[in-house]
Amino acid sequence: MIAGGAAAAVPGSPPPPATRLSGTDGAVRVTGLRKAFPSKRGRVEALRGVDLSVAAGQIYGFLGPNGAGKTTALRILTTLLRADAGEVVVAGLDVGAHPAAVRRRIGYVGQRGGADIEATGRENLVLQGRLYGMGRHETERRADELIELLDLASFCRRIARSYSGGQRRRLEVALGIVHRPDVLFLDEPTLGLDPQNRANLWDQLRRLRDTGTTVLLTTHYLDEADQLSDRVAIIDNGLVVAEGTPEELRGRYPVGVTISPRPGFADLAAVATELGREPLVREARIEGETIRVEIDSATTGMAAIFDLLRARGVEVLGVSLREPSLDDVFLHETGRSLRDAGDPVSMEAIAS
């Protein structure tokens, strides 16, 4: 934990010393977080008791459909909104009690970005640094460093209005980390980016994590949560419905194997029954002309299946393998698929 939190909350006091949170400290701790918004249909509960703990030095993803409450949670963590109830501690400081001190330790890249398009990229960076209380020379040096780090050199002296989507997003990430925050929050950072820029941004976020910054992002992309995040909280309807590493979460669900034998193979049912008795197989059943088998792990289960098929002389035309995804987790926890779980009246829309 970081000492001096209360002192740092005094307006006008010097910024707290640049400390890095170590792995044993929680970068974010949320207990019983609730938030409701008034709307035409009465009060809408955006967050209904969220508990979370994010260890320092990792990339943490909030995965959920639009309207799940991800953005609302992020806005509370970044001091933009006040919680109705619950405890929120960010970088060792209570957000409700010390918003000003929390602001010095966090960076934020909003969904709308927030680059000033009437100024050059470099001007944006320098102003941002100076607003965080950095000296003129220090800010200039830091701006150069970020221009190098995020590859802004070719356009940073142009007015930001002329930037492409990817260029602007890179500038906005740079703006979020000018003051070397302990925790960087990003709201849907790759929304609207092409695959190339998306991959680049992922790399940059990983590099940031590797230098000790905790990165917390919201996303409704399954692959972003799965491949980029070290841990994921799946959020739906204002609650965390599942939490863990992507591997852990996916590992709760079976691998699906679909076997297509040569048509007319007589004893499909007998083979399916025998497959079902295999210790590594959870379930086997006939689906039309195919046998559908569920196994815990592809690495061990597949060998057993093939051994049995060969022993029974089954001629196989094709096998397809379906690894579980975070969408299976979502489907299991909420009864809906993440791909079509969007709520027409989203919490984000109400919040804005």
Next chain:
Amino acid sequence: MTFLLQTALLARRRILETLRQPIWVFMGLSVPLMYLALFAPLLKPLAGGPGFPGGSVLDVFVPGILALMAFGSGMGAGWIVIGELESGVIERLRVTPASRLALVLGTVLRDVLMFVVPAALVLVVATPFGFDPHWAGLAILLGLLALLTAACSAGSAALGITLKQIGSLAAVVTGLQLPLTLLAGVLLPLSLGPGWLQGLAHANPMYYAVEAARALASGTLASATVAEGFGVTGAAALLAIWWGTRAYRRAMA
């Protein structure tokens, strides 16, 4: 100290933004100059008549035009603020430790500058046409009207953040503009009008600024009119800045 630095940095950003759009500087200047060139000549025959005691009609007309400029320079702030709500700039700034008062004052200072510089130019242009003011009074007048710009700028920004939509802001501002300026007597002094109109004007804060401006231009420095003008306009500016700061503190976009 930090607060002053932040205010200066944010004002600098705004001024750069304005200088990069010279069309606005040009438009801001052309309106008052058109009033001088195309409207003031209509007043010529009124010289010496009621409402225009002695001297040039411009002595009465120019302070009114300056007040109109002060109003117009401030009222644009809301449009910019809504643009920045939409692009996320305000949200980004709100997550920095920047003082919320500095966020308001950065824009206010630019708007004041954008009033004072063209206003000085109007004075220079009007002088050869017979505008013969009391120069010390004029300096104080610019200070008074700068307060009016500050009130309008902070008020417009607060309205923008509160309403969040250009359409609503435009409706409110244009709805306010005519009653506020007409009932302040910016074009013709209200002393020409009937009693009920003058009575109504007393409910308009801008009326006091315009009355005081005319008194100052004519050299009546130490008067109740001037004191009232500063009192009402200063209070309006403080109230608007407080409102703007509160709006920045609470903005949700």
